[in-house]
Amino acid sequence: MAANPSAVGKSYPPSTYVVGREKIREYAAAVGETNPLYFDVDAARAAGYGDLVAPPMFAVVFGAPSVGPAILDPDVGIDFARMLHAGQEFVWGPLVVAGDEITTTATVKDISDRGGMNFFVFETVSQNQNGETVCTGTWSQIVRGG
């Protein structure tokens, strides 16, 4: 499938995600974290946080519902079966804690064709209920030629 650069700049409706304690614990355990900030509410509060802290990479959990529809958008034209996750960047702001309500907006940043492979770059911007940007994600996908 040919890359369709006309989709560059397209944005998707924001998704909202309410961060739960048990989801933080489940995610933190799955990635092998042991820091009590992610498991023990008292420890998190003693460290000055309002509730359990989400590990920085938890940005994947609240970012994915937003970037997913962009990756699957027929206007973007990704052949999902040939897609590889090529690169990822996150830039973090204030830490996310349980109870935060995170709103994420995804945008198509770049679509290009290089050497028979199509490159797709998506950006997600996630803000908390106070309007602070807690994470900006850059998701780079390669689709192998067929």
Add this chain to the structure above:
Amino acid sequence: MNQGDQIELKVTPDPYLTYRYAGASGDFNPIHIDEGFAKQVGLPGRILHGLWTMAQVARAHTDAAGGPDKLRRLSVQFRGIGQLGQEIVVSGTVTEVNDGVAAVESQAEQAGQRIIRNGRAEIAA
């Protein structure tokens, strides 16, 4: 953190890891959870989620830095295939410290293959 400091983390993903990570992250791409599907599309079997491996790189940084609030930025490139049951070694070096921010270069290696390369992080020193 000071220039020249090294960070390291070793972890061996168990055979059921990709099921737990799929549930935790919401990424149910069948190449991670369906052995038959993975083989059908030319993979050796179920493979690790790249973002799980990136989370190991992130954990190496936050453990070394003393907490999650220190990690400002992390970028990585994914290469090759992350496999279950084989040890992964994350390693990194503080390349410079400027205005209280440490720059760290990192990678993740498994069975002689760099499955994450060009890791670049900024950490509040």
